Amino acid sequence: MWKWLQRRKENAAHSAEPQLRGVPKHIRSKTYSAQTGYVYQYVYRGYRRLADESGAEFLFDVSRDRASSFVVLLRLLEADVAGCESSIGRELLNAERYALAKMTLFAVFDEQTEISKLATPSNIRADFMETTLRALGRID
Secondary structure, eight states, X not given: OHHHHHHHHHHHHHTTSOOOBSOOSSOOOEEEEOTTSOEEEEEEEEEEEOTTSSEEEEEEXXXXXXXXXXXXXXXXXXXXXXXXXXXXXXXXXXXXXXXXXXXXXXXXXXXXXXXXXXXXXXXXXXXXXHHHHHHTTSOO
16 A cells, blocks of 8 residues: 555656656666766666757766766757758667767766766757767768
8 A cells, every 4th residue: 555655656746747758678777987987877767858849858867876876967959969960961860869868978977077067967069969970880
């Protein structure tokens, strides 16, 4: 009975948020050793459309000490995606959008040492998109 009430309370709290898409069936914790010397554990939770429909927001649960965790939000704005798509001559696949989010996550880990800056939503830069896709072999 108590578990049912707890689930109902959790579902009510999350119903105000936009539904997450691309949620993995099996949650996998992964590790990344950043250039800053920190080792991060992260879990991909999914993505959701931004409230004003100007793009998508990718959510990752991140921990640096395995005792506490925080959410890292990475925003992929449609205006930047459109610019990238016009320069490469095709639409980006969902897998490529996720790859851009994950590579941006690694770049943020490599650049930032303060947790407060990591927990602030970051935009995936337009100049970073084409460079990353080229490095991943997705474009020539």
